[in-house]
Amino acid sequence: MNRVSMFAGGAVVAAALAVAGSAQASPERAGGKRGDAVVVGHRGSPGQAPEETLASYRNALRDGSDVLEGDVQLTSDKRLVLLHDDTLARTTDVEEVYPDRAPWTVGQFTLAEIKRLDAGSWFDSRYAGQRVPTLKELLAVAGHRTGLSLEMKAPANSPGVATLLAKELNAARLTDGAKLPSGAYRVQVHSRDQAALKEFHASAPKVQLSYLTGGKMLGDGELAELAGWTIAVYAHPRVTSAADIGRARAKGLKVISDPVDSPAEIAMAVHQGYDWVTSNFPATVERVLQRRAPFPAANGVVVDSVFPNPSGDDVQPENSEHVVLRNTTSRPVDVSGGYLRDQAGNLMRIGRGYVVGPGSLLRVHVGPGTNRPDAYYNGLTTGFLNNTSGDTVSFFAADHSLLDIGSYIVP
Structure with a gap:
C-alpha cells in the first residue's frame, strides 16, 4: 500500500x-x-x-x-x-x-x-x-x-x-x-x-x-x-x-x-x-x-497522511484510497458533517456522529465499506486521489470553515 x-x-x-x-x-x-x-x-x-x-x-x-x-x-x-x-x-x-x-x-x-x-x-x-x-x-x-x-x-x-x-x-x-x-x-x-x-x-x-x-x-x-x-x-x-x-x-x-x-x-x-x-x-x-496562523478556524484535527494508491483497486471495499485525519489535541473533537476536497474539487464527506478521540485517527475512504468509529466510507465507485505525482487535500468543518490543507508528494 x-x-x-x-x-x-x-x-x-x-x-x-x-x-x-x-x-x-x-x-x-x-x-x-x-x-x-x-x-x-x-x-x-x-x-x-x-x-x-x-x-x-x-x-x-x-x-x-x-x-x-x-x-x-x-x-x-x-x-x-x-x-x-x-x-x-x-x-x-x-x-x-x-x-x-x-x-x-x-x-x-x-x-x-x-x-x-x-x-x-x-x-x-x-x-x-x-x-x-x-x-x-x-x-x-x-x-x-x-x-x-x-x-x-x-x-x-x-x-x-x-x-x-x-x-x-x-x-x-x-x-x-x-x-x-x-x-x-x-x-x-x-x-x-x-x-x-x-x-x-x-x-x-x-x-x-x-x-x-x-x-x-x-x-x-x-x-x-x-x-x-x-x-x-x-x-x-x-x-x-x-x-x-x-x-x-x-x-x-x-x-x-x-x-x-x-x-x-x-x-x-x-x-x-x-x-x-x-x-x-x-x-x-x-x-x-504575513506570518499569521494559516487556518483561523482550526480545531486541532489535521490532515495527517494520504493513501492514494492501495494494493488492488483504488475503490475496493474496505480498503480503498483514503485520507487519514489526526486529532493533535488532548480532547475529543467532533468532525460530524465535515468534508474533504482534492485540488480538482472532488468531495469526500464525513458522516454524522463522528468524534475523533484525543491523539487518535479517523480514516475517510473514497470507496465502499463498513463504517466504524475510526473509519468512514463514502461508497464512491471511482477513485480520484492523485497517485502519480501528488496533490493537495483540504479539510472543512460542517459550517464550511477551512480547518487544514495538506499536500503530499508521490515518490
Missing part, C-alpha cells in the same frame, strides 16, 4: 517563514504590499467556491489576491468565456440540459446556450445558479486595481482566440503593459502554445507574456530563447529547486508557481524564490506570507 505522509504543519511553516523574515524579499518586490511574492487567485478562489465563476473571483478579491487568473475559450459565436476544461461536463449541468450534444465542448455552444447552464451546483448547492462568465464580466469584477492573468486554453480548439482576446483587451484599454502597486502586471497572458502567444503579441505588443512549462523547469537553452520575448515561466516547487529558480532569473525571467495550497508548499515556493505564488486558496497564501 502506498502511504504518503503530509508536509510539516501550518504552525511549523509559519514559524520557519518568520525566521526567514524579509530576507526572502528581493528589491524587485519592495514596492508590493507585503514586500514579497505576488498572490494569484487560480481560477479565483476555487477551494471555497466553484472555479471560474464570479462567486469564485469575488472571493479571491475578498481574500486579498493581487491577480485573478482564468482560462479563456471561444463559444461557437466567437464570444470569450472563462472555463478550464475543454468540455463543459465537469463543472456545469450541460449533460442534463443538452443530453444529445456530447462531448459538450465549449466551441459547440453559443454564449446564450452556455448562459443557460448552472455552473455552481456541482460544487455546492449554496452556489446554485452561478453561470459561466464572459471575459467582460471578469473585467468588471476585477476593476483597475487587480491584475489579470489569462490563459489561452487549448487554442487549437478555439481558432482565432488570440486575436479576439487582444481585441477585447485593447477595447477595454488594458494593453498598455502597466505594472500595479502590488508588483503585478495589469494583464499578463500565458499558454502552453507558443504560436498562440506570438499571435496575441502581434495585436497587443505591450502585454506581458508567460509560458507554461508543465511543472518542471526548462533547460538553459529554452529559458534563454523564451527570455527574448516573454517575461516569466511557470513551474511547481514540488519538482523544482532554488537552483532552478536561480537559472530562470539569471536569464531575466520571473518564475510563477503552478497552484500551491498548503502552508508547506507555499513555503517551498517562497523559499525557492518564486516571484508569483498561485493558489486555489489565496487567503491561506496571504496568511502564510
Whole structure:
C-alpha cells in the first residue's frame, strides 16, 4: 500500500517563514504590499467556491489576491468565456440540459446556450445558479486595481482566440503593459502554445507574456530563447529547486508557481524564490506570507497522511484510497458533517456522529465499506486521489470553515 505522509504543519511553516523574515524579499518586490511574492487567485478562489465563476473571483478579491487568473475559450459565436476544461461536463449541468450534444465542448455552444447552464451546483448547492462568465464580466469584477492573468486554453480548439482576446483587451484599454502597486502586471497572458502567444503579441505588443512549462523547469537553452520575448515561466516547487529558480532569473525571467495550497508548499515556493505564488486558496497564501496562523478556524484535527494508491483497486471495499485525519489535541473533537476536497474539487464527506478521540485517527475512504468509529466510507465507485505525482487535500468543518490543507508528494 502506498502511504504518503503530509508536509510539516501550518504552525511549523509559519514559524520557519518568520525566521526567514524579509530576507526572502528581493528589491524587485519592495514596492508590493507585503514586500514579497505576488498572490494569484487560480481560477479565483476555487477551494471555497466553484472555479471560474464570479462567486469564485469575488472571493479571491475578498481574500486579498493581487491577480485573478482564468482560462479563456471561444463559444461557437466567437464570444470569450472563462472555463478550464475543454468540455463543459465537469463543472456545469450541460449533460442534463443538452443530453444529445456530447462531448459538450465549449466551441459547440453559443454564449446564450452556455448562459443557460448552472455552473455552481456541482460544487455546492449554496452556489446554485452561478453561470459561466464572459471575459467582460471578469473585467468588471476585477476593476483597475487587480491584475489579470489569462490563459489561452487549448487554442487549437478555439481558432482565432488570440486575436479576439487582444481585441477585447485593447477595447477595454488594458494593453498598455502597466505594472500595479502590488508588483503585478495589469494583464499578463500565458499558454502552453507558443504560436498562440506570438499571435496575441502581434495585436497587443505591450502585454506581458508567460509560458507554461508543465511543472518542471526548462533547460538553459529554452529559458534563454523564451527570455527574448516573454517575461516569466511557470513551474511547481514540488519538482523544482532554488537552483532552478536561480537559472530562470539569471536569464531575466520571473518564475510563477503552478497552484500551491498548503502552508508547506507555499513555503517551498517562497523559499525557492518564486516571484508569483498561485493558489486555489489565496487567503491561506496571504496568511502564510504575513506570518499569521494559516487556518483561523482550526480545531486541532489535521490532515495527517494520504493513501492514494492501495494494493488492488483504488475503490475496493474496505480498503480503498483514503485520507487519514489526526486529532493533535488532548480532547475529543467532533468532525460530524465535515468534508474533504482534492485540488480538482472532488468531495469526500464525513458522516454524522463522528468524534475523533484525543491523539487518535479517523480514516475517510473514497470507496465502499463498513463504517466504524475510526473509519468512514463514502461508497464512491471511482477513485480520484492523485497517485502519480501528488496533490493537495483540504479539510472543512460542517459550517464550511477551512480547518487544514495538506499536500503530499508521490515518490
